[in-house]
Amino acid sequence: MKIKLAAISMAAVLSTAAWAQAPVVSVGSSGSVNDRLAELERAFNARSQAQIDQQRQLNALQQEVSELRGLLEEQSYRLEQVVERQRSLLAAQQDAAAQQQAPAASAGRGTAEQDAAASGGGKASAPAGGDEQAAYDNAVNLVLQDKDYDAAIPAFARFITQYPQSTYVPNAHYWLGQLLYAQQRFDQAKAQFTRVVEAYQTSNKRADSILKLGVIAKEQGDNNLARQYFEQVLSEYGSSSAARLAQEYLGGL
Template sequence: MIKTVTRPLLIAMSLVSIGVSANPAPVTEIGRSSRVPVTTTTATGTVEQRLAALERVVEARAEAQIRMQQQLQLLLDEVSELRGVTETHSYQLDEILQRQRDIYQEIERRVSSVQQQPAATNVVPDSTPSVSVSTNVSENDAYEKAVNMVLKDRRYDAAIPEFESFLRSYPNSVYAPNAHYWLGQLLFNNNDLAKAKTQFERVVSNFPDSNKVSAALLKLGQIAERENNKALALRYFNRVVAEHASSTSARLARERITALQ
């Protein structure tokens, strides 16, 4: 029995010995430094890559936020600009409507004047307080020439020296308040506010009974508004409402008062 077991055992040990001899274990050089450092370098490289990736993500988000802030600021600027444009258009529309009313009144006055001739009546009916008509032909011609440059020829810049010349030649003309107002309006349209203000002030101070006083006061308020003098603008607008409550200028003045308050 012992012999039977021992024989296979010896055979197995012989086979193991042969296998070991045929396939020896690889020899590892103690002096090589590639085992541990390779693993450490690989791990370190992975951390650096992750940090770099995180930095790129943070930078991308920061750039995106900056772009969003810039776009938001642009939108705010555009909204502010649109509001300014809207207010300007509303303001200009009021001015256009007022100029049209002035033109219609002037046309009506001139038609009435023609109808009254040659009766040489000194006062011509008007839709507003009466306007006198001169019997001086040269005076009439000079005034008509200046007005036609506005109404017919639309040579607004050329009309300015014509009205100035008329006022120098006929400072006491019955058309003087109208001429001052027309001149002020033309200067106002050219944004020459200082000179326009002078003309409107002359209408108010020198011709208190003229039908142009309410419109001149309104213009003085608008000039003050353009000059960012809100308090003065409100004083002029309130004066229009108080002294000329039923006029078209008073309605426009009320609108400006509401807008400024």
């Protein structure tokens, strides 16, 4: 009996040892799990690469949009300058036509009295002297004919200093502000436009000067102040071309 029990015990031990030594792969499931893990890893890597590619495309599109926006702003600025020059030329042509239609008795007064009627505050003024007229015409011609803007700036500044009582002074301040603005000397340009707005209430350049103050405020990032100037143009000069431009600027704020 003891021998039989010992044999049974030995068989049990051998069976247990054989079970413990059996390889795990014999179940047949480990290989498929590894394959699935590898497949999941490949899918994850592919998705990550796709996200990276999409992000690169998005960055490229954002860069293109930024460049297009900058180009649009530049074109808008240039168009504004063209419109401004056309308005100035039209005003000069209207002045010339008015002079030709004036009675012969008033022909000798030249263009000074006509400019005064448009911008001089409603007071009768003496015609400009020869030197005064020549100085103003020279400064204007530097802008309209010679396109020598660097030389026009000191020319207008000298005119204002030499002829402070001239009926052309409001226009000279306005021209000087325009030239300084074109050179992005915004603070100096603002001083010239402010002078027109505050000192020459009936000047035909006042509406445009208020508009330019709004444009400068916008350029300097003060949209609240810009809005105040544009709304002032609409309130005081609602039917003017300056008001139409002010409305467009308000729409862009």
